Amino acid sequence: xxxxxxxxxxxxxxxxxxxxSGPLTALDDVNLTIAQHEFVAVLGPSGxxxxxxxxxxxxxxxxxxxxxxxxxxxxxxxxxDVGIVFxxxxxxxxxxxxxxxxxxxxxxxxxxxALDRERAAEVIAAxxxxxxxxxxxxxxxxxxxxxxxIARALFLNPDILLMDEPFSALDALTRDxxxxxLLKLWQASPKTVMFITHSIPExxxxxxxxxxxxxxxxxxxxxxxxxLGRPRDESALRxxxxxxxxxxxxxxxxxxxxxx
Amino acid sequence: MSASADTPVKAPLAExxxxxxxxxxxxxxxxxxxxxPLLTFALLLVLWEAATRVFSIPSFILPAPTRIIExxxxxxxxxxxxxxxxxxxxxxxxxLVAIAVSLPIAIGLAKSRLMSRALYPLLVVIQSxxxxxxxxxxxxxxxxxxxPRVVITFMIAFFPLVVSMTTGLMxxxxxLIELSRSLRAPQYREITQIRLPYAVPYIFSGxxxxxxxxxxxxxxxxxxxxxxxxxxxxxxxxSMFRLPQAWAGLVVLVAMSLILFQAVSLAQRLFFPWSLxxxxx
Numbered sequence: 001x002x003x004x005x006x007x008x009x010x011x012x013x014x015x016x017x018x019x020x021s022g023p024l025t026a027l028d029d030v031n032l033t034i035a036q037h038e039f040v041a042v043l044g045p046s047g048x049x050x051x052x053x054x055x056x057x058x059x060x061x062x063x064x065x066x067x068x069x070x071x072x073x074x075x076x077x078x079x080x081d082v083g084i085v086f087x088x089x090x091x092x093x094x095x096x097x098x099x100x101x102x103x104x105x106x107x108x109x110x111x112x113x114a115l116d117r118e119r120a121a122e123v124i125a126a127x128x129x130x131x132x133x134x135x136x137x138x139x140x141x142x143x144x145x146x147x148x149x150i151a152r153a154l155f156l157n158p159d160i161l162l163m164d165e166p167f168s169a170l171d172a173l174t175r176d177x178x179x180x181x182l183l184k185l186w187q188a189s190p191k192t193v194m195f196i197t198h199s200i201p202e203x204x205x206x207x208x209x210x211x212x213x214x215x216x217x218x219x220x221x222x223x224x225x226x227x228l229g230r231p232r233d234e235s236a237l238r239x240x241x242x243x244x245x246x247x248x249x250x251x252x253x254x255x256x257x258x259x260x
Numbered sequence: 261m262s263a264s265a266d267t268p269v270k271a272p273l274a275e276x277x278x279x280x281x282x283x284x285x286x287x288x289x290x291x292x293x294x295x296x297p298l299l300t301f302a303l304l305l306v307l308w309e310a311a312t313r314v315f316s317i318p319s320f321i322l323p324a325p326t327r328i329i330e331x332x333x334x335x336x337x338x339x340x341x342x343x344x345x346x347x348x349x350x351x352x353x354x355x356l357v358a359i360a361v362s363l364p365i366a367i368g369l370a371k372s373r374l375m376s377r378a379l380y381p382l383l384v385v386i387q388s389x390x391x392x393x394x395x396x397x398x399x400x401x402x403x404x405x406x407x408p409r410v411v412i413t414f415m416i417a418f419f420p421l422v423v424s425m426t427t428g429l430m431x432x433x434x435x436l437i438e439l440s441r442s443l444r445a446p447q448y449r450e451i452t453q454i455r456l457p458y459a460v461p462y463i464f465s466g467x468x469x470x471x472x473x474x475x476x477x478x479x480x481x482x483x484x485x486x487x488x489x490x491x492x493x494x495x496x497x498x499s500m501f502r503l504p505q506a507w508a509g510l511v512v513l514v515a516m517s518l519i520l521f522q523a524v525s526l527a528q529r530l531f532f533p534w535s536l537x538x539x540x541x
Contacts, residue, residue: 058442078442090435094457094534107453108443136534 007071007160007192008034008057014065015052015218026052028217030066036159037190041197041207043249049218050196054162057194058082070160083158085166089149091137097124098133101151116155123151126185143174150182160192167202179205183232200249204228205237212252222252323504328511331504335493344512346489347478350406351520354413355474358421359467361414366425367451376426387419391477395484404485412484413477417470424466428459461535464528471520475513490516 015027026049034040042050055061056068059078068075070082091100098120099106105116124130127147137145146166153161167175179202186193197203203210204226212222227241236242289296305325311317312324319327332340365383368375395412402408432455440450482491490509497506528535 055438058438060438060441078444080444082442084439084442086435086438088433088435090433090439092436092454092457094460094532103453104439104443107440107445107449110449138534 005036005071006033006069007036007038008032008194009069009072010053010056010066011069012066013056013063013068015049015056015061016064025217027056027063028219030218030220032211032220032223034192034194036192039186039193039195039206039208040211041195041203041209042211042213043197043200043203043253044213044218045215045253046198048213048215050198050213051164052218053213054084054164054194054196057160058084058162080156081159083153083156083161085146085149085153085161085163087165088169089137089142089145091145091148091152093137096134096136097129097140097148097151100137100148101155103152104156119157120151120155123154126154126188127151128181141174142170143178146170146178150185154185154189158191160194163193163195165196165198168197168199175199175202176205180233182206183230187231200246200253201237203249204242204246205232210249212249222249224249320501320503323507327504328507331502331506331508334502334505334508340512342488343490343493343509344516346486347475347482347491347513348516350409350413350481350489351471351474351478351516353406354410354477355417355471357410357414358417358470358474362418362421362425366422366429367455369422369426370429370455371451383419383422386415389415391415392480395480399481399485409478409481409486412481413474416477416480417474420469420473421463421466424462424469425459428462428466429455431462432458460528460532464524464532464535467524468521471524472517475517475520479513 010030010032013027013030013032014025017024017026030053032053042053044050052061056063057070057075059075059082062076070079092103095103098117099112101120101124102112102116105112121130121133124133127150129144129147129151132140132144137148140148146169149166167178170178183206195203195206207226209223209225211220212224213219214221224245227245228236228239283291308322309324309326312319312322312327317324323331335343365379369379370376391412394415395408398411399408402411429451436454436458437450440454445453478489479491479494482489483495486492490513494506494509494513497503497509
């Protein structure tokens with residue numbers, strides 16, 4: 001498998017949930033491929049099935065229609081090479097930073113070995129939390145908590161990183177800083193990233209490609225490459241073609257927002 | 261929002277510092293969390309003593325605090341400790357049995373919708389049975405030694421534990437359950453490493469309620485059938501019109517409940533400090 005091989009593949013995927021008020025179509029005829037080590041942002045209004053897309057890839061749910069494959073294998077259960085970062089850091093409040101990061105090892109295998117601790121030190125340093133290993137989550141800021149969440153997802157060295165609006169609970173300044181740091185991490189150790197967001201600037205700053213989705217039922221309405229090289233900084237974001245691109249994304253989003 | 265919250269704090273800072281501000285007496289009293297209730301209590305005792313003397317209330321209606329203190333010495337220390345131990349033993353065994361039974365039931369209720377649907381209504385029915393009314397029946401069925409008293413204590417202490425444990429086990433953020441599933445970890449570790457620790461604050465609120473209920477359960481059981489224990493002692497003393505003694509027994513019971521409650525709180529502070537609200541660590 002070369003660089004061009006597909007990491008994630010959705011073929012005519014539909015997802016219908018049974019709810020108390022009848023069936024709810026979360027996804028309808030979604031076709032999507034994400035190449036290995038590509039950074040793809042999924043942009044859409046709330047309730048458009050973005051998170052469903054992520055959970056299908058993670059193997060946390062199975063599609064009611066179509067097929068989801070990761071590395072050409074149909075996803076039937078969670079895989080070892082997929083890491084997830086949630087909207088809230090959801091750390092264990094009783095465990096310090098180190099124990100939170102090594103938690104996947106403890107939870108999966110029942111113990112944390114010396115190698116695990118070495119790996120944890122690596123990822124903790126990578127997210128800039130060296131020296132905070134013994135802190136409890138309640139002693140950290142929201143941004144630092146989410147860094148721990150990212151370190152926990154990177155700990156098992158996944159090939160695919162699924163991020164579900166990871167910075168949406170943070171304030172605007174922290175959010176930008178975290179975006180740049182995520183890019184640095186991704187450039188130092190390339191991974192296939194599916195990044196769910198409802199922020200246009202965030203999608204443009206981070207992604208190679210932006211997928212725009214519509215709400216209920218969730219459909220892909222656009223699949224556009226970001227007209228920006230790498231590495232990226234704030235000045236690149238101010239370029240007119242990038243501004244035009246962002247404006248185009250906004251139009252797509254507004255057009256697809258259901259009229260109230 | 262934060263700007264408006266800052267203004268009243270900033271305004272006094274802008275003034276030049278003169279002398280250290282002296283708080284009014286009421287503010288200083290509020291700052292003493294132990295002294296203030298003790299003072300109130302002492303004042304109540306003095307009023308009580310004075311009232312019984314001024315109105316010459318007979319001690320079988322309301323004994324003066326000094327008469328209650330005399331009531332303590334009407335019984336030998338050895339006899340007191342026998343009574344205390346009998347009640348404490350039943351309360352603690354019943355409490356431990358309630359914990360041991362409620363934990364697996366709570367795990368079942370939290371993990372299985374089927375079990376929760378099948379069992380929960382039954383639990384509510386059991387809880388609705390007035391234990392005081394069932395106590396004589398239980399004594400007849402199980403005899404007159406510790407066993408029926410433990411069962412009665414268990415019945416009173418059990419329900420708040422199941423409810424608080426089940427609530428706690430279901431309070432885990434769904435993301436952590438997804439994390440557990442995405443790691444394909446063994447099912448039991450979802451309970452032991454995520455759900456149970458997350459439930460600790462809830463479990464302790466149930467443990468605190470139940471430990472005082474356990475004392476009530478032990479006393480109720482002693483009222484029905486016992487020849488030793490504080491509950492028995494209070495009933496025996498009142499039947500002999502020795503009210504100061506009965507009041508002394510009541511004081512011992514209150515002390516026992518308070519100490520048990522504080523012991524549970526201390527256990528939480530010592531072993532699970534993270535589970536307390538921040539300002540109380």
